[in-house]
Amino acid sequence: MPLTNAEDRYGSVTKTFHWLIALLILTLIPLGLIANDMAYDTAEQLATKAWLFSLHKTLGITVFFVALARILWALTQTKPASLHPERKLETFAAETVHWLLYASLVIVPLSGWIHHAATSGFAPIWWPIGQDLPLVPKSDAVAGAFGAMHVIATNVLEASLALHVLGALKHHFIDRDSTLRRMWFGTTTATTPGGTHNMRRPAITAAVIWAVAIAFGAGLGMSGAENDGPAPTALAEVQSDWQVQNGTLSITVNQFGSDVTGSFADWTADITFDETVQNGVAGAVEATISIGSLTLGSVTDQAMGPDFFNVEEFPTASYSAEIATTTDRTTANGTLTIKDQSVPLELPFDLAIDGDTATMKATTTLDRRDFNIGDNMNDEGSLKFPVTVQIELTATRAAATN
Template identity: 55%
Template sequence: MSKSTSYHIVTKSFHWLTALLILAIIPLGMIANDLPFETDAELARKAWVFSIHKTLGVTVFFVALLRILWAVTQAKPGPLHPNRKAETFLAEVIHWVLYISLVAVPLTGWIEHAATSGFAPIWWPFGQSLFFVPQSNAVAGVFAGLHWMFGKLMIASILLHIAGALKHQFVDRDATLRRMWFGRANAPVVAPHVTHFGPRVAALAAFALAGFAAFAFGFLDRHETTVAATALDAVASEWVVQDGEIAITVAQFGSDVSGSFADWTSEISFDPAPADIMGDVTTVISIGSLTLGSVTSEAMGADYFDAETFPTATFTAQIKPDGDSYIADGSVTIKGVTVPVQMPFDLILDGDTAQMTGTVTLERLAFNVGESQTSAANLGFDVIVNISLTAQRGA
């Protein structure tokens, strides 16, 4: 138990361990955000620093939970100047803001990470996902904004906490700081700390206000792409697509990053009667409609899809029989580069309804996508494209 003159050795250990972790994490996050990523080496360095930041953040989360569980079972010495009501109240509020932020900041960052795939894995061995968090760019954006805003609140409370400790040490010249240091505190005996709910309520209110500010000032869409998706014109088609998906998967640092295009059109003609050529297809894709995990914005950049200069990609092909299935024999144009492509696909016909599924692997460097990333260990060369759709004839 904590004594009336100082804190328990376990409490002190938790305090200084947390302080060291936080003082490492904050600059690591700032440095990682500012690091360039134009080359293989730069991208690897940026991901490495972010992985350290995230891994230490998860460590802080668990250390904070243990610290809070320990703290609620322990009595602690009361304030040395209980007659200073306002100062004591403010100190308690700051302490509770710190307690909450030590859980809220790493947890929101962890949820952001779990909600979207790609870039800078957490090095703890329990995987990259959380069972209650869906894979969703919208969820990731909300928690990225909360992580950023709560982080600013945590930094402010840390600075106030340090300022208070320095005031006690050099202005008041009392034993406040010595009580939290190791060894004998030589501090006066004081009454045990009395718990008040006011500081806790004020701390919770501060977080509620920070969350509202994040919403009001648009910080909850931090995973939105900075490139507006080009709207596509409707097409007249013999077979009209009712629903479907064009999804892509690429390996980054050994982990799959998957995404899909929200806006695309297909003009399809097809006659199921046996023939050497059974039809043709032209698909236009709005590049800016892509969501690709945590690297969506980067994928729109000049070195990758360059969505501002090349807002669409096109696939044109003739449909041919291929044994018991079919093959789309044609080409793909991305970033103004056209490459021949053959895509095998399966087709299920039910009257005037057709269900199609197909997969093709594209080599990104053939389209000048990610030319600065020449190492497959950082960014895989192969991009797997999975297509599925349901179309209705004459709809």
């Protein structure tokens, strides 16, 4: 069997590429649909869903590279001509679909890959190529746009593939010509020598269809980027001796081996502190955190669920502590309450006071099991037990702000 194509036949390299990719695509579509629809209420379901997604992504990236090789190969090859060039509309439709399919082999996996690279933490790709892509920021907006684009692009692929397969079956069973046979293995040449190609019009039509689909997908992604869950509890502003001007409260969890960092957008702290106290209790802090204001990469929704923070029942967390100083350190000593669990927490921190402005920084590690978070995830491979908390804030003396 010749390796290369000719005017009236496909060579074995083209055929191998075609059927290998067909097999992968016909596996990936159900895999994507099943993984996407699968519930993840329990730890087992979540682990299965993540495994299916990892398989989907790993095979999807394989398709991307095999497809690039196939496209490069096709560029060096003659495209066998249509068997029925006189059927102008049918030939035009078949060639438009071929262009749609070729483009889908790049657009579908690439949109999925960019979506993955813009998020963090869920279902890693198994190839040892890292989880990120150059120039792709970790961003909910980028992830939303490319996630929607991936879904729309798979719809274009599915529709084109349906037409393509129906066309092939029509040729085989109704026209009884050699269209399907000449793509299968063995040396089958077309019975009628083909006509000439008009590649431009089908290629332009396919490009227009893709442009509309991509624009639609991106628009859908942007409009769906807003949070559709329940609105987080908004905390009332707090007036205190030391008024927090800005700061971040972030957490880092490790899910499926990747670190995922996120932060709470809404929290308040009522702080009293007398810096003249050298040794002993110098003040107190009462902090309240709106759990629903947390953004945690692609696992934000999951973190809010009943197995984790259970935001519906426990919309806020709190930390109530005394602040004590010794000559060499400042420490908050108190109780952290998340859900219905109150746990003692000693939090040493760095404090710098410059006139009426104080900056503080602290890092601590909590064990999620102390707060019944992810109780059903007992293995650290899915979700590690330690959670790192980082706090940074700048506060000004209330008298100074009045």
